[in-house]
Amino acid sequence: MYIHSLKIGNVELENNLILAPMAGVTNLPFRVVCKEVGNPGMVCTEMASSRAMFHNDQKTKRLFNTKGEERPISFQVFGSDEESMEYAAKYMSDFADIIDINMGCPAPKVVKNGDGSRLLQDLDKAKAIMETVVKVSKVPVTVKIRKGWDKDHVVAVEVAKIAEEVGISAITVHGRTRSEYYTGKADLDIIKKVKESVNIPVIGNGDIVDEESAYKMFETTGVDGIMIGRGSFGNPWIFRNIKYYLETGEKLPPPSNEEKLRVIKKHIKLAVEEKGEEVAIKELRKHIAWYTKNLKNSSEFRNSINKIETEKGLVNKLDEYFKTL
Numbered sequence: 001m002y003i004h005s006l007k008i009g010n011v012e013l014e015n016n017l018i019l020a021p022m023a024g025v026t027n028l029p030f031r032v033v034c035k036e037v038g039n040p041g042m043v044c045t046e047m048a049s050s051r052a053m054f055h056n057d058q059k060t061k062r063l064f065n066t067k068g069e070e071r072p073i074s075f076q077v078f079g080s081d082e083e084s085m086e087y088a089a090k091y092m093s094d095f096a097d098i099i100d101i102n103m104g105c106p107a108p109k110v111v112k113n114g115d116g117s118r119l120l121q122d123l124d125k126a127k128a129i130m131e132t133v134v135k136v137s138k139v140p141v142t143v144k145i146r147k148g149w150d151k152d153h154v155v156a157v158e159v160a161k162i163a164e165e166v167g168i169s170a171i172t173v174h175g176r177t178r179s180e181y182y183t184g185k186a187d188l189d190i191i192k193k194v195k196e197s198v199n200i201p202v203i204g205n206g207d208i209v210d211e212e213s214a215y216k217m218f219e220t221t222g223v224d225g226i227m228i229g230r231g232s233f234g235n236p237w238i239f240r241n242i243k244y245y246l247e248t249g250e251k252l253p254p255p256s257n258e259e260k261l262r263v264i265k266k267h268i269k270l271a272v273e274e275k276g277e278e279v280a281i282k283e284l285r286k287h288i289a290w291y292t293k294n295l296k297n298s299s300e301f302r303n304s305i306n307k308i309e310t311e312k313g314l315v316n317k318l319d320e321y322f323k324t325l
Contacts, residue, residue: 018228038239046063076100078116146173
């Protein structure tokens with residue numbers, strides 16, 4: 001039985017499917033939509049900078065708006081200096097259910113400061129960061145890593161052992177090195193090795209885009225749970241579909257166009273409430289492109305919405321488009 005509840009520290013997840021933290025994607029509106037239509041066991045915030053929190057940056061602190069959301073929610077932080085990570089952990093543990101340390105982000109602007117996957121090149125520093133956060137946090141602490149920095153520096157097993165030793169409650173492994181970014185295929189063997197090397201829960205991540213890839217991750221690696229990132233783009237139903245397939249061996253039909261339109265409109269409404277019309281409509285363009293991918297004449301439709309700046313204009317255009325399907 002692949003689908004089951006999952007305990008991370010003292011936090012019990014209803015199921016072991018998790019929405020990954022993704023910058024610019026997993027904001028409040030998208031998390032709410034995923035929870036409503038897919039019901040993952042946990043969702044994660046966008047990653048937030050510990051330095052920005054330390055300097056009281058209000059934009060960063062707004063990433064933690066969880067008003068009206070179902071719990072549990074994991075709050076992700078990145079940083080590589082102990083002082084700001086200690087501050088961030090104390091600050092976040094007042095309202096997070098779980099704090100997740102990002103040691104996997106491959107983005108150049110993150111790694112150039114020594115953060116994200118750059119920490120996989122300095123395991124002493126990685127250990128010190130984990131120890132610091134665990135010591136001051138009032139909630140369980142998890143860590144998300146990659147396989148290593150590059151093919152000559154595969155350190156996932158070593159990092160997992162350190163994490164367990166310092167009191168980390170669970171570890172998520174993305175089966176690629178930093179130098180691979182998102183190219184090639186995620187290495188399931190390294191995830192399996194991590195799972196076999198520690199006693200804390202291990203969550204598999206990378207290339208889970210449908211029912212079969214979720215099955216393959218569980219079957220090949222023996223992980224305790226899976227984390228879904230890019231596979232959720234325009235497809236918050238993915239969690240529901242995977243759960244159903246792994247429990248019954250059968251597939252649910254894809255959402256109808258009516259259901260799709262309903263969810264897109266809900267997403268728009270939530271985004272406008274959260275960010276205001278001007279910012280929300282611009283940010284929603286990528287989501288609507290994902291939702292409508294592979295639908296009839298979708299590229300023309302996507303081009304037509306790129307100049308729209310009002311909620312009413314966007315909703316009217318969507319209604320018109322969906323009538324043609």
